[in-house]
Amino acid sequence: MLKNYGKIAGFIIVASLFLLIxxxxxxxxxxxVVMNFIAFAAFSIVTGVIxxxxxxxxxxxxxYLFTFGLAIGFxxxxxSxxxxxxxxxxxxxxxSLFIFTAFGLVLGMIVEAIFYLIKKTNNQ
Incomplete structure (x- = not known):
């Protein structure tokens, strides 16, 4: 399922834009107004690309942590x-949407870094 990263990214873009609107x-x-749509589209594209x-x-x-943070943010x-x-x-x-999304991103990257370092030290 997670091999279709383009489709999943597109779904997240559309879902984020829909939920914001x-x-x-x-x-x-x-x-x-037009600036709302531009801001919503920019946020949605950034979350989908990430x-x-x-x-x-x-x-x-x-x-998964990023998506969980995004869901909690919405x-x-x-x-609110x-x-x-x-x-x-x-x-x-x-x-709160921005904070939870950023928190999910940072926490996910920290977890991935920890798992990477554990795997690297176990292989040596």
Missing amino acids: LGVRYVLGQDL AGAMLFYNLHKAF IDLFR FIINTGGNGDLLGIL
Whole structure:
């Protein structure tokens, strides 16, 4: 399944773009302008390319942690949009999406580095 890194990356791009538009337009109730679409597309492309690169280089543990962080980020984005209606829920939601996604990426790379170093020391 993970050999089709291009298809998986494309799915992540489309899913991220869809979830961002759904969250801002329908859950938050804001009107979208061209700059919103450009920012959403840029974020979606970056997440898809990162996920595809991880699969291309056989970093499966990092891919799963990154995807888990992205999923948790979207869950917190929607939670923040729904619960925090005091005016700063939109900012907190987008910020939490970025933080959880970055945390998943960094944690995945650290785990892959640890496994790489363990394998390298065991082979010597």
